[in-house]
Amino acid sequence: MNNVEQLRMFIETIELGSFSASAKKLGKVQSAVSQGIANLEIDLDVQLFDRSTRKPSLTPEGERLKPYAEAILHQVNEFQAVVDSINKEEEALVRITFDNALLMPALTKILAEFDQKFPNTSLEVNTISSLQVASEVRLGRADIGIMLANPSFNKLVDLCFIGHLPFYAVCHAQYPLASMSKINVGDLTPHKQIALKEDRVETNQSTPLLSANIWWANDFLNIKAMVIEGLGWSYLPAHLVEQEIVAGQLCKLDLTFDYKIWSPPIDLVTEKNHSRGPAQEWLFEALKGLFD
Amino acid sequence: MNNVEQLRMFIETIELGSFSASAKKLGKVQSAVSQGIANLEIDLDVQLFDRSTRKPSLTPEGERLKPYAEAILHQVNEFQAVVDSINKEEEALVRITFDNALLMPALTKILAEFDQKFPNTSLEVNTISSLQVASEVRLGRADIGIMLANPSFNKLVDLCFIGHLPFYAVCHAQYPLASMSKINVGDLTPHKQIALKEDRVETNQSTPLLSANIWWANDFLNIKAMVIEGLGWSYLPAHLVEQEIVAGQLCKLDLTFDYKIWSPPIDLVTEKNHSRGPAQEWLFEALKGLFD
DNA sequence: TATTCATATCACTAAAACTGATAGTTATTA
DNA sequence: TAATAACTATCAGTTTTAGTGATATGAATA
Numbered sequence: 292m293n294n295v296e297q298l299r300m301f302i303e304t305i306e307l308g309s310f311s312a313s314a315k316k317l318g319k320v321q322s323a324v325s326q327g328i329a330n331l332e333i334d335l336d337v338q339l340f341d342r343s344t345r346k347p348s349l350t351p352e353g354e355r356l357k358p359y360a361e362a363i364l365h366q367v368n369e370f371q372a373v374v375d376s377i378n379k380e381e382e383a384l385v386r387i388t389f390d391n392a393l394l395m396p397a398l399t400k401i402l403a404e405f406d407q408k409f410p411n412t413s414l415e416v417n418t419i420s421s422l423q424v425a426s427e428v429r430l431g432r433a434d435i436g437i438m439l440a441n442p443s444f445n446k447l448v449d450l451c452f453i454g455h456l457p458f459y460a461v462c463h464a465q466y467p468l469a470s471m472s473k474i475n476v477g478d479l480t481p482h483k484q485i486a487l488k489e490d491r492v493e494t495n496q497s498t499p500l501l502s503a504n505i506w507w508a509n510d511f512l513n514i515k516a517m518v519i520e521g522l523g524w525s526y527l528p529a530h531l532v533e534q535e536i537v538a539g540q541l542c543k544l545d546l547t548f549d550y551k552i553w554s555p556p557i558d559l560v561t562e563k564n565h566s567r568g569p570a571q572e573w574l575f576e577a578l579k580g581l582f583d
Numbered sequence: 584m585n586n587v588e589q590l591r592m593f594i595e596t597i598e599l600g601s602f603s604a605s606a607k608k609l610g611k612v613q614s615a616v617s618q619g620i621a622n623l624e625i626d627l628d629v630q631l632f633d634r635s636t637r638k639p640s641l642t643p644e645g646e647r648l649k650p651y652a653e654a655i656l657h658q659v660n661e662f663q664a665v666v667d668s669i670n671k672e673e674e675a676l677v678r679i680t681f682d683n684a685l686l687m688p689a690l691t692k693i694l695a696e697f698d699q700k701f702p703n704t705s706l707e708v709n710t711i712s713s714l715q716v717a718s719e720v721r722l723g724r725a726d727i728g729i730m731l732a733n734p735s736f737n738k739l740v741d742l743c744f745i746g747h748l749p750f751y752a753v754c755h756a757q758y759p760l761a762s763m764s765k766i767n768v769g770d771l772t773p774h775k776q777i778a779l780k781e782d783r784v785e786t787n788q789s790t791p792l793l794s795a796n797i798w799w800a801n802d803f804l805n806i807k808a809m810v811i812e813g814l815g816w817s818y819l820p821a822h823l824v825e826q827e828i829v830a831g832q833l834c835k836l837d838l839t840f841d842y843k844i845w846s847p848p849i850d851l852v853t854e855k856n857h858s859r860g861p862a863q864e865w866l867f868e869a870l871k872g873l874f875d
Numbered sequence: 876t877a878t879t880c881a882t883a884t885c886a887c888t889a890a891a892a893c894t895g896a897t898a899g900t901t902a903t904t905a
Numbered sequence: 906t907a908a909t910a911a912c913t914a915t916c917a918g919t920t921t922t923a924g925t926g927a928t929a930t931g932a933a934t935a
Contacts, residue, residue: 292659293586293587293588294587294922294923295585295587309880309881309882310881311881320925321882322882322926325883326884326923327923329883330922330923336666337666337670342882342883342931343932344932345880345932346880346882347881347882351675355669356662356666359658359665362658362662363658363659363662365658366654366655366657366658370584370648370651370654373647373651374627374628374629377648378628383643383647588892602912612893612894613912614894614895614913614914615892615894617913618893618915619893621914622891622892634913634914635901636901637900637901637902637913638901638911638913639913876935877934878934879932879934879935880934881932881933882929882931883928883930883931884927884929885927885929886925886927887924887925887926888923888925888926889922890921890922890923890924891921891922891923892920892921892922893920893921894917894919895917895918897914897915897916898914898915898916899912899915900912900913901912901913902910902911903909903910903911904908904909905907905908
């Protein structure tokens with residue numbers, strides 16, 4: 292079997308029930324399909340259609356071969372889709388890396404849209420601590436990064452401010468602070484704060500340290516678990532605790548000094564002066580709207 | 584993409600590293616492959632090979648397309664295999680039905696060999712009670728049946744005697760009969776026998792009924808479970824209890840009147856005067872040796 | 876029975892695939 | 906470094922295949 296066009300004739304004739312209809316759909320004259328199918332039958336030495344009736348009807352052998360022919364045509368279409376993708380200069384792979392605090396519904400929605408728009412471009416998604424995001428991009432191990440803003444990197448990579456990630460100060464509903472109103476800094480001092488271990492010496496913490504007794508964890512999900520256990524209070528990304536607050540499991544602290552919600556800025560990170568293919572370009576633009 | 588031969592040139596050239604080697608393997612001259620690949624590149628508008636070196640080397644685009652081309656060729660091979668199967672007049676489907684007492688290792692081994700020999704023929708395997716096997720075949724719902732011999736069917740279907748299925752009289756190791764030697768018919772009378780419910784009135788039981796108190800079950804696996812529970816003794820197909828006897832869980836009864844192992848005859852059943860395709864023919868011949 | 880709709884066949888043309896020869900290029904080796 | 910071996914590209918000519926348009930024929934329909 293070498294002739295894909297004959298397989299198209301075969302399948303279209305089955306679908307449409309006649310050689311002439313099949314010919315019209317394939318942009319040929321009737322005799323082309325008639326001969327094409329006849330040649331296919333000769334090549335395979337298999338009778339595919341029964342012509343004793345007005346409209347050709349599939350033989351059992353044709354029925355048996357139909358799914359295999361369809362499988363070939365399907366693969367041919369896949370092949371063509373990749374060819375088209377290449378000719379649109381779409382990348383084979385885009386790699387995105389972000390702080391795991393940023394794995395929020397709006398982000399996964401963007402990734403799902405990406406999959407729809409660029410079915411022939413693979414996506415590699417990594418979550419790591421914000422600190423490492425920039426270096427992953429700079430070392431060429433990721434194409435786009437998203438991280439808690441840190442201007443000290445702006446000589447090494449391109450940064451693009453896209454919005455603020457709101458953090459809530461929360462504790463468990465049974466924790467002493469939950470029932471307090473108008474909490475000021477002094478009130479927090481005796482309570483345990485759980486903070487993100489960011490192991491960077493050169494810059495400030497992304498969340499403020501307010502209690503005297505601080506425990507550290509390297510992942511917001513760990514911190515969340517510890518807060519739910521009632522071990523202390525913490526600043527956590529709003530999207531991570533929204534549900535638990537609604538369910539009454541966690542409480543926001545009524546802090547007098549947080550006149551606005553604590554919201555550190557978020558940057559997109561890309562390699563310096565690096566050209567982007569269409570898939571990367573689309574993803575970059577989509578991520579700009581992450582906080583809209 | 585319509586030209587499968589060009590894809591073969593593409594893949595063979597990758598495998599063999601040169602157009603000339605690829606040409607030799609495909610039975611063409613070098614220029615045919617050279618032009619073939621060139622035409623493919625023109626059709627796709629994608630540069631597949633870098634010719635600046637002595638031997639052509641894949642471009643990144645070629646690399647990206649390679650697995651898709653291989654997928655097409657794979658499907659084409661599958662298609663051809665089915666065509667070959669059809670031309671050898673192999674059946675699309677063979678249906679075999681047998682008494683579940685016969686589901687023994689030797690049988691599953693034959694089915695595994697069938698799968699090797701006839702990868703393009705589907706196999707439908709049904710287990711039902713021996714009584715129904717013949718009628719399934721007669722009604723055209725199975726191609727080959729295997730059952731405990733019952734000559735009353737030989738006007739309706741073709742029967743072929745293939746051997747005896749040995750049955751052991753067994754009970755649980757703790758059951759009173761287990762410790763008895765030289766058991767005669769009278770010794771059995773007070774003990775409960777568990778027998779196969781064959782719901783046929785016109786013929787004898789396939790296993791003899793010897794106790795006064797008889798329980799019935801419609802499946803040997805059910806009977807086996809009941810015997811293991813210590814509910815009574817029963818005749819069971821040897822292959823079903825071999826393991827448990829070795830493990831000491833079940834015991835063979837030392838029956839004085841069973842001078843030989845009780846072994847009812849087994850018949851292959853096929854539709855009367857029905858022609859067989861090669862797959863069915865092979866399976867029929869293989870099943871003849873089931874008890875060798 | 877006439878009509879319609881579909882297919883098969885055929886001679887012809889257009890397109891494509893292939894061949895064999897040749898010229899040019901890249902490695903290897905003497 | 907020059908000769909050689911092992912490739913590839915190109916081209917004119919040929920063969921093969923695919924497609925066209927006209928025509929004949931056959932099956933359903935009314």
